[in-house]
Amino acid sequence: MHRLKIERLPSNDGGRLLVRVHKQYRNGIDRYGIAELRNAQNEKSVRVLVLGHERDDAIFMPYDIRTALGVKKGGDLEFSISPENWYGKLRWYLGTPDPAVHIPAWIALIALVLSVLGLVLGGLSFFC
Template sequence: MASYKFKVSKAPFDDIGRGRIRIHNSRRDGAKRFTVFKISSGDRSFLASVLGHEDEADKILLDIDQRADLGVVENGSTELTLTRVGFCGRVRWYLSVPDPAVHVPAWLAVWSVALGALGLILGAISLAR
């Protein structure tokens, strides 16, 4: 968990609505691209996949929904806490990200695992009889 002061900028067009933010590599605590972080400011937070950028190290690129979630404005500055999430946090991000190219396959995977588990249980019950 690390806390930094950032200058808020607009996200690139390709990142809008995809649950991504861009933070300079020096502020990611050595995390690789696409690592999921919890981004928080006070009592407001959201999960995001983090990519880098080549601008100033104190710049963060957020889309309009993420800025609204944190209550920050473009060209303003804010103090944010970045926390790397574990497996459950990554799964929650996959299931809740607005981009259908991410959350639809994630939900299909969850249902596949659930139906597979149900099949195993029913198969074990039928073998036990």
């Protein structure tokens, strides 16, 4: 478990649903990795996009993530962070409220389903 002060995201990240935390607290999660961030005090968790930050004394997050975790800006967060598997990543991409992320994800999923359907129908035409 780690304990860091909660601060708001830098202004250039405004409107984005991501968390910035120093590399030493990311448990090997790469830049732009999807992770589960869990508040150790109330066990609330949220899937987040993780980026780095130079400061190692704070975790930076927007209002929506803070409210999902049940914490306030300026307070402390005792947290654990763990990487998501492929299913968790897919759920994040399809379920994030950011339209710049979920709309292309849904388009890609629909295209994949239609492609598989086309392969199945094409394969059946060879055998029938």
